[in-house]
Amino acid sequence: MTGLALLLFALSALLIAMACVRADWVRSIRRRTYPSGGELPTSAFVTARVLFLAMSLWGVWQGAQALALDSNSRWSHDELTSAVQQTTDNLDGYWYRVDTLIHDNAYFDDYATLIEDRVIRYGGGGAPESSVGASPVSGDADTAGDFTVQANGTEKAFCLHVENSRDKKLDHTPPGIAGGESSGSYRELGYRLAVTARGGAC
Known part of the structure; x- marks a missing residue:
């Protein structure tokens, strides 16, 4: 986008320069190259100048829009730092439950997407609503893992370490059919995340 903006600004400057060319100079060139042609009227130069300036x-307006769009698609160092810190604070202690009829371990659907969504949420009004990546580096996806968080526009990176542990206080046994007692075969097991962050890639 920056290259496009610079091209538009350069073309605009060229058009302004063309609008400033003196009519007498153009007429003299025309007489030498096309002597049989008629004299150009002043109205033709006025029309051309208005067209060039417009x-x-x-x-210039399109170039400014391109620069604004490019700026809005890039994260700054401060925006990413603040968003990662708030993400860490928000997810440290984050809990969820697992349906024992479907999974028998600390299954979690997608840590990377959870981290990316939180970073974007806490990016603030000036940060883009995209262009964030949380790449898994190592670890068991169910119990622990490291994720490198990066964003378009800044070379800054962070390493988020996620640990997942059982929290029996969060266990839940839904009532049986029609509100009766549960058979006990169906339970929802509680798990809680512990999240820390440090500067640099994992």
């Missing part, structure tokens, strides 16, 4: 203004 096109240059359009180019």
Whole structure:
């Protein structure tokens, strides 16, 4: 986007320069290259200048829009740092339950997506709502793992370490059919995350 903006600004500057060319100079060139041609009227130069200036203004406006779009798609160092810190604080202690009829361990659907969503949420109004990646580096996806968090626009990276442990206080036994007592074969087991972060890739 930056390259496109610079091209638009350069073309706009060229159009402004063309609008500033003197009519007498253009007429003299025309007489030498096309002597049989008629004299160009002043109205033709006025129309051309208005057209060139209008096109240059359009180019400047489009270039400014391209720069704004490029800026809005990039994360700054401070934005990513703040978002990762808030993500760590939010997910440290985050809990969920696992349906024992489907899973018999600390199954969690997708740590990476959970981290990415939180970073984007805490990026603030000026940060993009995308362009964040949480790449798994090592560890058991069910019990613990390390994730390198990076974002477009900054070379800064963070390593988030996630540990998953059982919390029996969160266990839940839903009532049986029609509100009666549960048979006990169906339970929801509670788990809680512990999340820490440090600067640099994992």
